[in-house]
Amino acid sequence: MIHIRIIESLFVLLLATSLASAQCSDAGVCSVGKKPTTHRHQIGASYAYGKGKPADGLAIHAAALEVSLNFSRESQLFLSLPWSSQSGPLGSTSGIGDLTLVWSQSVFNEDSHQLNIQIGGKLATAGVNKGNLPQAYQSGLGTNDLLFGLTYAIDNWSTTIGYQLSRGRSENKIDRLMRGDDALLRVGYGTVLGETKLSTDILAIKRLKESSVLDRAKPGSDAFVDLPGSDQFQINLLGRAVIPLQTDYSLNLLAALPLLNRKVNVDGLTRSITLSAGLVLAM
DSSP states (O other): OHHHHHHHHHHHHHHHOOOBOSOOSSSSGGGTTOOOSOSSOEEEEEEEEEEOOTTTOOEEEEEEEEEEEEOSSSEEEEEEEEEEEEEETTEEEEEEOOEEEEEEEEEEEETTEEEEEEEEEEEOOSOSOGGGOOGGGSSSOSSOEEEEEEEEEETTEEEEEEEEEOOSOOOOTTTOOBOOOEEEEEEEEEEEETTEEEEEEEEEEEEOSOOEEEOTTSTTSOOEEEOTTOSOEEEEEEEEEEEEOSSSEEEEEEEEEEEEOOSOOTTSOOOSEEEEEEEEEEO
């Protein structure tokens, strides 16, 4: 009964909070490579604050509902549904973000060695024309993307290669953005200090093709132009702490900083800092 009340409270927290974010500092490929922290089901609600680079003046507030369904030691389904608010010099928008689903399957698990494959998608459940503002101010990216990952873990270390296949062009009336695909290399290390689980990850993300938008030099037409330098490379440093509060739930803290940032920010994903806190219930 207490589990039901806690779950209800998490849903209320999600629905009552208008400060949220659909977008991390990548287009979604960072969703692959996460190692399960338990073999139990989990449900959590989190809040995050993100700040864009000074030239853009964007501030992003984020609340998200996340669910991990562990069907066995080998199989896990991860779902994340955010609600986001973006504000900047041109105005502000808020709304539901893009739904992320990732299936993780262990194909080898022996002693301290583990090999997992991940496949999933990021679905365009968000609106992209709110406030008549450009893509950078929207809660979602406007495309139904495919996610792929391969993770090898040994002892406390893990390495992931990932790929995000961007499918289609956003219906945002100002930009009509079409992004290039993203490739990911993620290296992580985790340890335990007392009862607290600590981990850090380096994420290197390369956009493989220049993105394109409507050609503003030809108003009223459907002509598109590539954005020079938008096939960019970025490196992020991510730190996480999982602090047990009681037997069934824990506090998750996260901070992310760019070590090498993106200069072209038409999609609104560039961050100068991201901070997050969330409550997770294991069932």
